[in-house]
Amino acid sequence: MSSKISPGGAPIVEVSELTREFGRRRAVAGVTFALAPGECLALFGPNGAGKTTLLRVLAGLLRPTSGDARISGIKLPGGPAARARVGLISHHNMLYEALSPRENVAFAARLYQVRDGGRRVEESLQRMSMLERADAPVRLLSRGMQQRVSIARAMVHSPQLVLADEPYSGLDESGARALTTLLRDLRDAGTAVIVVTHNLAEGLSLATHAALMQRGQFIRYDATDRIDAATYANAYRQAVSGD
Amino acid sequence: MPIGRRCRVTDTLRDAWVIARKDLSIEFRTRSAFFSAVVFALLGLVIFYFAWDPTAVSVTDLAPGVLWVIFTFSGLLGLHRSFGVEIADHAIDGLLASPVSRESIFLGKAIANLIFVIAVQLIAIPALVLFYNLPLGDVLAPLIAIALLAAIGLVAVGTLFSAMAVNTRLAELLLPMLSLPFFVPIVIAASQSTAKLLSGRPAAEGGAWIKLLLAFDIVFVALCTLAYPFTVDD
Numbered sequence: 001m002s003s004k005i006s007p008g009g010a011p012i013v014e015v016s017e018l019t020r021e022f023g024r025r026r027a028v029a030g031v032t033f034a035l036a037p038g039e040c041l042a043l044f045g046p047n048g049a050g051k052t053t054l055l056r057v058l059a060g061l062l063r064p065t066s067g068d069a070r071i072s073g074i075k076l077p078g079g080p081a082a083r084a085r086v087g088l089i090s091h092h093n094m095l096y097e098a099l100s101p102r103e104n105v106a107f108a109a110r111l112y113q114v115r116d117g118g119r120r121v122e123e124s125l126q127r128m129s130m131l132e133r134a135d136a137p138v139r140l141l142s143r144g145m146q147q148r149v150s151i152a153r154a155m156v157h158s159p160q161l162v163l164a165d166e167p168y169s170g171l172d173e174s175g176a177r178a179l180t181t182l183l184r185d186l187r188d189a190g191t192a193v194i195v196v197t198h199n200l201a202e203g204l205s206l207a208t209h210a211a212l213m214q215r216g217q218f219i220r221y222d223a224t225d226r227i228d229a230a231t232y233a234n235a236y237r238q239a240v241s242g243d
Numbered sequence: 244m245p246i247g248r249r250c251r252v253t254d255t256l257r258d259a260w261v262i263a264r265k266d267l268s269i270e271f272r273t274r275s276a277f278f279s280a281v282v283f284a285l286l287g288l289v290i291f292y293f294a295w296d297p298t299a300v301s302v303t304d305l306a307p308g309v310l311w312v313i314f315t316f317s318g319l320l321g322l323h324r325s326f327g328v329e330i331a332d333h334a335i336d337g338l339l340a341s342p343v344s345r346e347s348i349f350l351g352k353a354i355a356n357l358i359f360v361i362a363v364q365l366i367a368i369p370a371l372v373l374f375y376n377l378p379l380g381d382v383l384a385p386l387i388a389i390a391l392l393a394a395i396g397l398v399a400v401g402t403l404f405s406a407m408a409v410n411t412r413l414a415e416l417l418l419p420m421l422s423l424p425f426f427v428p429i430v431i432a433a434s435q436s437t438a439k440l441l442s443g444r445p446a447a448e449g450g451a452w453i454k455l456l457l458a459f460d461i462v463f464v465a466l467c468t469l470a471y472p473f474t475v476d477d
Contacts, residue, residue, distance in 0.1 A: 059340045062477050077476070080342035094337035096265070096328065098272045110261045111341040113254075137272075146332075153337065 009037050010073070012085075012161050012192040013058065018067035019216075020053050027053040029216035030067065035209070037160070040183070040193040042203030042224070045213030046240040051196045054213075055163045058194070059088045071161060084112060087159030091169040093150040097139035101130050101149040104138060105156050112157035124152035128178060143170040151179060155186075162186055164195040168202065180206060200233055214239045255350065258343040262351025267358060269328055276324040277362065280317040284367040287313040292374050302375045307437035310371050311430045314364065314390075315397065315423075321359040322401035323418050325352050326409035335475075345472035349402065353464075356398045364390050382440040385449075389440075392456040393433040396463055400425040403467040406474045425463075432456045 013035040020028040028050045035041055043051045056062045057069060057076065060083045064076060074082040088094075095104045105124055109117035125131050128148040138146055147170045154162070164183065168176050183206055187193050197203045204210060204224050212220040212235060220235060270277060291309045329335035338348060368390065372379055379386065401422050408417040432452040439449035 059336075061336060061339055080344060083340055084342035086340065088336070088340045090333065090336065092333035092336065094334050095332055096269055096334055097331060098269045098328075099265070103268070107261070107265050108337070108341070111258065111338075111343050113342075 011036050011070075012072055013194070014068070014070040014073075015058075016068040018054070018057065018069050019065050020050075020057055020062060021065040026216045028057065031216075031218055033209070033211065033218070033221060035161075035192040035194070037190040037192055038187055039209060040187045040195065040207040042207035042210045043194060043196045043213060044198070044200065044203060044210065044236055044239075049213040049239075050216040051213055052165055053216075055088075055165050055194065055196060058161070059083070059086055059163055084157070085160040087154040087157065087162045089151055089154045089162065089164040089167045091166040093138075093146040095138045095146060095150055095153065098137060100135045100137055101125060101141070101152070102134040104149060105153050108153045109156045114157050117156075120156050120158075124156045125149075127155070127182060128152045129174075144172050144175050147171050148175055148178070151182070155182070160191060162191055162193045162195075164193065164197075166196055166198070168197060168199060176202075200229070200236055204229060204232070212236060212239055251344075255344055255347045258347035259350035259354060262338070262343070262348060263354035263358070266325070266328065266352065266355035270324070270355070270359065276321050277359065280320045280359075280363045281366050283320060284313045284317040284363055285370055287316070288367070288370055288374050302377065303438065303441040306371060306375050306377055306441060307434040309375075310368070310437065311393070311434045313367060313371075314360075314393065314433075315426050315430055317363050317367065318356075318360045318394075318397050318401065319419055319422065321356055321363070322398070322405045322422070323415060325356050325402060325405045327414075330409055339475060345475060346468050348475075349406070349468050349471035352406070353398050353402045353467075356402050357394055360394045360398055361391070364394065377441065385440055386437060389433055389436050389453060389456065392453065392460055393429050395460045396429045396456060397426060399460070399463045399467045403471055403474070406471060428459055429456065432459070 011034040015034065016032050018028055018031045019026060031054060033041065043054070045051050053062065057064055058071065060077055069076040071078060071082045071085050076082060099107070102121060102125065105121045106117065109121050114120050122131070125134050128151055130145065130148050130152060133141060133145060138149060141149070151167065162183065167179055171179060180202065183193055183195065187206070195203060195206060204227065207224050210222055210224050210227060210232070211218045219239065288309065295305055326335070329338060371377065404418055404421040408414045408421060411417050432455045436449040436452035436456070439452070
């Protein structure tokens with residue numbers, strides 16, 4: 001992943017007027033955006049703003065109520081073809097605690113029918129510095145180590161789109177650094193990345209675009225090179241405090 | 244993206260086996276549900292044995308009922324665990340976000356549950372023969388066939404209801420409440436055909452019950468596989 005690819009080309013993610021309702025509540029309300037290969041969207045917003053719901057729709061875990069969402073041109077919910085293109089990282093580690101990191105990542109590799117799976121599993125674990133503990137049961141690992149394994153699991157099939165929902169949760173400084181480097185490398189290699197985070201500095205340094213969500217809507221959507229960090233921090237604080 | 248997907252049916256079965264292997268690996272590591280089910284089955288046999296009055300009820304009348312009641316309740320212990328392992332740490336999200344079909348997930352869970360139930364039966368049936376001094380001789384092969392047919396039906400229905408109940412607060416109560424009414428035809432057909440076998444009646448007499456088991460299996464394996472996606476797709 002050393003060669004840098006300039007952002008552009010046909011969008012990997014196209015979202016138009018996407019709405020997701022739970023009963024009467026609109027968790028996502030008419031969201032529109034697109035991401036090309038090599039672009040990264042940082043999603044900010046208070047708890048309950050709809051960030052996780054938006055990611056779950058794009059991951060194929062929830063059906064849109066209305067509107068249109070596409071992954072590489074495949075309309076969601078797009079079944080296995082769309083899900084094969086996505087890597088999901090969550091603040092829940094999504095691992096089997098009785099299995100080892102190697103077994104968890106190998107299981108994902110088999111589900112995604114990864115070619116040369118054995119090598120890819122080792123590479124993914126090495127990337128997250130987990131080779132030394134690769135055979136210990138996951139339940140014996142610290143929260144941060146489990147999160148590293150979870151990231152290795154999500155990356156094993158080289159997804160075109162990475163959805164990262166508060167991926168820094170539980171990571172220590174070195175884990176956070178490894179994750180930032182990984183996401184930056186993926187972005188530079190042409191992967192589209194959407195990252196939900198409460199860390200403005202981290203998110204803005206990584207992203208090509210930033211969106212501020214409140215009550216299911218994008219109240220701001222900007223290219224990060226046009227953002228003034230101080231002004232944006234104020235807007236974020238206002239959104240979080242509900243003003 | 245180093246992945247390749249080909250034939251839908253081949254992929255469905257292949258993915259199902261990957262999921263079943265994973266579930267069996269987890270059970271092999273922990274063995275918690277298996278030991279619970281085996282101990283439950285053996286305790287059930289012992290309790291029925293001491294409650295039995297051989298002068299009032301013959302062994303060939305009692306044993307089929309004992310076997311299939313124990314089989315049903317010990318099977319429930321394994322079925323409850325089936326989706327329980329997916330809920331901890333939201334592993335089910337990883338599974339549902341992967342490119343495997345929902346049908347593969349159901350079939351994978353069902354295959355693992357079937358192997359689990361058969362493994363419990365492999366201990367419970369010899370224990371029953373030993374406790375009740377059953378004359379199995381010629382009827383062993385048909386009894387194995389009945390056990391297998393009954394296990395398939397129980398697992399198909401139980402796996403579906405396990406998926407439905409697992410996200411509720413009363414999962415341990417809800418699973419038997421939902422499943423048991425559907426298990427009744429299986430238990431009746433299995434115990435009736437076993438009773439005919441053990442009492443040495445002509446094979447044709449039990450044949451109708453075995454056909455019922457077979458029909459139940461075909462209908463409910465198909466129905467439950469088709470219904471499962473509706474329990475997970477929100």
